[in-house]
Amino acid sequence: MTLHDPAAELRANVAVPFEEARAMPVSVYTSDDFLALEQEHVFAKSWLCAGRADALKAPGDFLTMEISGEPIIVLRDRDGALRALSNVCRHRMSVLLEGRGNARTITCPYHAWSYNLDGSLRGAPAMDLNRGFCKEQTRLPAVRCVDWKGWIMVTLDPDLPEPGETLREVDDLVGYLPMEDYVETFREEHRWNTNWKILAENFMESYHLPMCHGGTIGGAVDLKKMTCPEGFEGFNYHHILKDDSIALSIAHPGNTTLQGEERYRTWLLSVYPSLLITLTPGYFWYLCLTPDGPGHVKILFGGGLHPDFIADPEAAAHFDALKGLLDAVNDEDRGCTERVWKGMQSRFAAPGALSHLERPNYEFARWIAGKIPTHTSVPVPAER
Structure with missing residues (x-):
């Protein structure tokens, strides 16, 4: 049996420029031993x-x-x-x-x-x-x-710098939206049959929206107008402009502070390793991911409203409609990410080239590779 080192495979995978990048090797998703390295060097040493x-x-x-x-x-x-x-x-x-x-x-x-x-x-x-x-x-x-x-x-790390230090660029991007003042209105727990990184990567790119979310929000997405800026040390991001077709996605009519595109912009922030935030001028929702073996992920799914809408007497009705949409989108994501996990069990599974719209995935892979010590060697069966 040929033995591989998934950590070495990952480092080789991200050593190329982004313009030549491919998806992460199958072994870093499917290996129990690589997950043990992630638990020790990623989750136990992160916020x-x-x-x-x-x-x-x-x-x-x-x-x-x-x-x-x-x-x-x-x-x-x-x-x-x-x-x-x-x-x-x-x-x-x-x-x-x-x-x-x-x-x-x-x-x-x-x-x-x-x-x-x-x-x-x-x-x-x-x-x-x-x-x-x-x-x-x-x-x-x-x-x-x-x-x-x-x-x-x-x-668990007593020496880790504070989040405000490692995520200081968040203020430069979304400081005009006071996340600390948004009010949570729902919190749920789920467990899906997929790897935690598959779900994290799914959130990080909107390339999948037209197809995966064809029944909900996919029709409103124009891939030709989409960009994925370079991220930062502790997180990656991208953003889109929305109209008023989705309830609460734009600033409250009574809000005079937000101006211009600030009233319409939706941000998608992926805080490494596992906090995924969608932030709009009207509402927010998030996922917190916990691995449960290579093939399952526990998900904390929550969200709520900007304080302007909390004070609006019609907000509850609007949010009920929005929650229905979020649930439908979540179901679509579950189907897509569980199919990816199933596909990874194939003997023919191999990482393909990344689109320019998947830059956050490349940066995420580089971040994980940087957390795993270079001396680590994990023998696993060769990819089939």
Whole structure:
């Protein structure tokens, strides 16, 4: 059996100029070992999004997430501060909380050890006879967590620069749209049968819109008028101008701050590795991706409204119509990305040349390649 190194294949793949670029090698999608490298060197060393900060409004509001298999709690503490903590009990290592909710204290479902919202140990039944136990020295480990423009960003890396530093160019592009003030109106969780990178790449390019989204928004897209600018170190982007045919996609009639094309422009931001944002003057929606093996991805799908529309008495009706459209578009994307994953199982699967409209995909591949150490060697079966 011939053995390949998908990391080396990827580095060779992105070593050519963009004008000669091809899609990523099949092995970097299908290899369990390459996914393990991504978990260690990409997800465990990046800022990952847990959703919107306004999803945690009151003290005790919490949500849970995993980073590279590490269970994490994100919550509002009693002072209203955003915190992230290990979601593993310091006694016999049970996971503490699941899903979302509100908790006055964090209580282990196994032996009822309880923790305050700052992670300190509140109570430990029947531990008074253990002379080595010290309640004051027992607490849930803290995990770095910040509010970046209304997004909850969490990382396991204690030395990673703040998102505001690595994503500073976002302000230059979309600073006139206050993301931190947009209000989330829905949040859902999905699981699709595709690789996480396939879905991320699908979001990054609009080349697929006329065909994949022929039943919804594809007819409004003119590929000849589409451009994909060069991205930045921490993210890539592209943008399109929309008319008023889609409810809420342009600025509110009462908004006098936005002028000219700012009132019509839709931005698509892909924050590496896995936060994908569509931002318009009226609404936003997003995806946060978590790999679940090479062939599945867990998806946090959410969205909401600009504050101007939140205050509009007709906004709810408009957004209901918009949500129906977003659901239909999401279903189309699911079909397209799951077909790509199925196609990658073919013995004839091989990466093809990229269009000029897929520049973000090339930049994404280069970013991933730069995160995997060059000394890494992962043997996998040769591509079929």
